[in-house]
Amino acid sequence: MKQLLILSLLASALAASAAKPNILLIVSDDHGWGDVDVNGCKDIPTPHLDSLAKNGVRFTSGYVSGPYCSPTRAGLMSGRYQTRFGHEFNPGQALPPEKKFGLPLTETPLPQKLKAAGYRTGMVGKWHLGDAKEFHPLSRGFDEFFGFLGGAHSYVNLRPAGANPILRGFEPVDEKEYLTDAFKREALAFIDRHKQEPWFLYLPFNAVHGPMDASPRHADRFPNLTGGRKTYATMLTAMDDAIGAVLAKLREHRLEESTLVLFCADNGGPEAVNSSDNGPLRGAKAQTWEGGIRVPFMVRWTGVLPAGKVFDQPVIQLDFHATALVAAGVKPEAKLDGVNLIPFLKGEKTSAPHEALYWRFGQQMAIRMGDWKLVRATGAGTDQERAQLRRDVVKDLAGSHLYNLAKDIGETTNLADKEPEKFKQLAAAWTEWNKGNAEPLWFPGGGDRAKKKGKAKAQ
DSSP: OHHHHHHHHHHHHHHHHHHSOEEEEEEESSOOTTOSGGGTOSSSOOHHHHHHHHHSEEETTEEOSOSSHHHHHHHHHHSSOGGGGTOOSOOOSOOOTTOOOSSOTTSOOHHHHHHHTTOEEEEEEEOOSOOSGGGSGGGTTOSEEEEESSSOOOSSOOOSOSSSOOEETTEEOOOOSOHHHHHHHHHHHHHHHTTTSOEEEEEEOOTTSSSOOOOGGGTTSOTTOOHHHHHHHHHHHHHHHHHHHHHHHHHHTTOGGGEEEEEEESSOOOHHHHOOOOTTOOOOTTSSSHHHHBOOEEEEOTTTSOTTEEEOSOEETHHHHHHHHHHTTOOOOTTOSOOOOHHHHTTSOOSOSOSOEEEEETTEEEEEETTEEEEEOOSSOOHHHHHHHHSSOOOOOTTOEEEETTTOTTOOSOOTTTOHHHHHHHHHHHHHHHTTOOOOSOOGGGOOHHHHTTTSOOO
C-alpha cells in the first residue's frame, strides 16, 4: 500500500511537471524596429526571427517601458513600470558609496517566482541590473548564469581581467569565441542539461549594442553593404543564427509544443551609433518617440497560440512577466502592471489588453491610449539637450505633442491644437498614473536626485 502511494505521488508530481511549459525569454539589444524582415527590413535577412512571426504571433504595436537598457530590464524582471520603484535610468559612471546600483531588493524578479514554482532557471547574456553580490543573477532567482553584469561588452576582447568580465556564476572565465556565438553555445547546453524538467531560460543578447565588433563568420555575407551598416548586419545575423540554433534545439528534443517563446528588443535602435534602422518611426533610443520605445515583439507557443497571427493592439514587455507566470501556473500579484496575453492571443478576450500605456524618462514622457499618443520628447537628441532633460523628472505637460498613430505612425503632424479635449484626456490620465511613481534612485552621470532633493535645483 505504501509503495502504491509513493508511485501515485510520483506520478502526480511527474504529471504536474509535464504540465508546466518551458519558458524561453529572448531579448535583443539596441535593435531597430525596422531591422526585422517582417517589419520591412530589405537589406539584412532575419529568417529565424521571422519564423517566430510565421509560427506564432507578431505584434505591430509592441512596446517597452523604457527607451533605455537597464530600465527596460528592470520592468521586465519585476513586471511593473520601473518608475514605480525609482529604476528610471541606467546608472551613472559613479554613484555615491552608500548607493548601490541594481534592481531594488524590494522587487521579486521573475526567475525567483518561477524557481519557487519548480522551474530550473538559467540566464545567458547581459544582466545590467547590478553587479554587487546581492544584485547578481544567482542572488535574484537564477540557478545558473553565464554572461556579464554591465551595460556593454566587447564581442572579441573577452579576457577575464577587468571590471566587467565574462562570468560563469561568480567566476570570471577566459572565453575564446565571438560573444554571440558563446551565448548560443551556453543556451544550447542549458537546454540539453534540463530537457527532462521544466526550465526557464532568459537569453538577453548584447547584440546589436556597441561596441561594433563584426562577426568574423559573417564578414563576407553582405558584399552590397559598407561601413557601419555592414558591421551591424554581421552582428544581427550572428544573433539571428543563434536564435535559430536555439529553436532547432527545441525541435531536436521535441520541446516545441511545450515551450513558450517570448521575444522583444530592449529599446529602439540608436541609429546614429550602431547604424540600426527604426523604419518609419520617429526618434531613437533614449527618446519617448516611437523609435525609442516601439520594438520588434513576438510570441510563439506551438499548438497553443495561433500561427501567423498579427496582433495590432498595444502591448508592452511588462506583459511577458505576467504571461510567463500564468503559463507556469503561478497567479500574478495584483500589483503587476503587465497582463497575461494568452487569452487575448487565443481570441478568448477581444478587448484591448491595456486601456493605456505610459512612459516617464526624466523630462520626457508619453502615454498611448488607443490610437492616440501624447508625448514630450527630445527633438534632435543632442548631448546638450539630453543632459538638460535628464536632470529632473517631467512635471509640466505644456508643449507636449499629440498624434494619431493609426494615421501618422511617424509622428509628423502634431494635433495638440486641433484636438484640445483629447489632449486634456490623455494628460489627465498620465498625471494620475504618475502619482504612483517614485523619485529616480539615480541619474546618469552620477547625479543622485533622490538624495539631494530639496537641497539643489535641477540644472
